[in-house]
């Protein structure tokens with residue numbers, strides 16, 4: 001290695017103060033790695049892992065605060081030596097010294113700011129990725145117990161914690177102990193004014209204590225009101241279509257105004273109090289300044305101290321009491337941060353879903369058994385599913401019927417293992433679902449939720465989300481089975497069509513077909529479908545009925561439905577009554593019993609195209625790498641059109 005390169009490397013290491021070079025986009029990756037490495041279970045644990053950085057910042061603060069005393073010493077020398085003795089040479093020497101010190105001060109302060117910035121990235125990255133992992137691993141039941149806005153606002157809590165531990169608050173706290181240096185220097189060069197400075201310190205300490213009220217009470221009311229405001233806002237944004245079409249503007253505005261006023265009232269009052277306290281701290285500092293000048297002048301007249309001492313002590317007083325004055329304005333942020341930490345810790349301590357068993361079990365045949373299963377939603381008065389038992393499959397197609405609110409969707413989620421029963425068991429063959437992870441169960445049980453939730457991105461990206469390993473042929477086969485291929489092929493960008501936020505650039509029926517394709521991408525022996533033909537036209541429903549019928553020869557299909565037409569293809573109907581009792585019977589008898597009708601005419605056979613997808617055709621249609629590349633976008637779109 002050349003000397004030049006070695007020198008450059010040393011210089012860079014010195015400049016980085018032993019830190020890794022900063023690169024944009026490193027934050028999340030660093031955070032992920034750090035979370036995996038540190039495995040800390042609490043916010044405090046994450047902060048502890050950033051302690052080496054905070055210690056470096058504290059070390060730099062010693063030098064920064066020492067250097068910060070020198071302008072006062074410079075003034076002392078200029079007034080006492082240079083002016084009285086016309087010592088121009090001394091002035092030149094002092095100026096050169098001060099120039100060097102000011103340059104050192106600039107470098108040290110930028111080092112410290114940089115160290116704190118890296119600490120901020122580490123703290124934020126670790127807590128945020130930990131939070132994301134936690135949200136993804138908390139059981140659905142717990143997730144549903146809080147509003148979306150409440151989960152979202154936890155990420156604001158991460159901001160709050162980061163700002164306090166690595167922003168202006170951290171700097172103020174790091175500077176606080178060094179007030180003692182300034183006081184020591186005042187005692188050395190201007191003893192007569194020391195009592196004034198100490199009185200100022202006591203006044204500011206009292207003000208700081210008073211302004212720490214919220215911190216001591218451990219309650220920041222403004223936070224919960226801001227959350228309520230955000231919840232209303234999120235609901236209004238989500239329900240924009242209904243608000244517009246049903247002209248619910250007034251009620252939406254009323255709800256928002258009420259939550260906003262409640263927040264703004266609290267925020268305005270507390271901010272007002274804080275500003276008053278901040279202004280008071282500025283007044284105290286000015287009073288100290290005036291008092292030092294007055295007492296100092298008296299002391300100079302009596303030759304108890306020099307003019308230089310008076311000027312320097314005024315400058316040092318600002319250093320001594322400045323951090324305490326700044327702390328007065330920081331208490332709210334510290335109180336916020338503590339509340340945010342408590343909230344985050346509660347989430348981090350919450351139970352998680354089952355982890356992977358690591359077992360490589362044979363694929364089940366698809367026989368589902370409910371054994372005295374009961375389930376109650378969080379906050380509900382009574383069980384929605386109560387001691388139900390049934391044997392379903394293997395193979396065949398089952399219709400799950402019942403009144404609105406009877407608990408069909410809940411039962412389907414229990415059968416998928418998304419909810420864990422409070423009592424009883426759900427078995428797939430001999431496997432108890434509660435023993436397996438959600439990812440393991442996904443291989444055995446395909447699921448179509450009642451509402452189709454797509455994510456921003458292309459159609460093919462959305463499809464791959466449900467099965468990242470799916471080949472192009474599998475995607476094409478699933479899309480042909482669901483009937484989605486028909487409309488996708490007609491779109492200019494084909495499978496690369498952007499679906500928009502939540503899939504809002506697609507129609508309801510198109511979204512449903514994409515969601516059904518996702519369910520069909522699973523090789524699972526069990527397929528659970530919640531009102532699968534919602535939003536679909538007659539032809540699409542007819543097509544799907546034939547597909548379901550043919551799939552049911554190899555899979556167990558259970559579908560929640562209110563459609564008698566759909567029920568007509570079922571081998572059996574499972575009826576969930578109001579008392580949460582299950583009644584299972586052959587379709588003709590159950591239709592007669594429940595609705596007093598006979599089975600409607602049978603549907604046509606499954607379309608041929610679905611089973612005739614070749615690997616070449618799939619590649620042409622989806623592009624060589626499916627989701628990747630604009631070239632593929634065009635190729636995919638054109639092939640699909642062709």
Ligand SMILES: Nc1ncnc2c1ncn2[C@@H]1O[C@H](COP(=O)(O)OP(=O)(O)OP(=O)(O)O)[C@@H](O)[C@H]1O
Nearest residue numbers: 144377378380384403404405406407408409410411
């Ligand atoms: N996340 C939840 N938290 C609390 N209660 C819930 C939750 N989800 C559903 N419920 C309640 O459980 C009951 C059953 O709901 P579920 O969605 O299972 O009924 P369903 O039979 O599928 O109804 P529908 O036919 O109208 O879709 C309802 O009374 C509903 O209010």
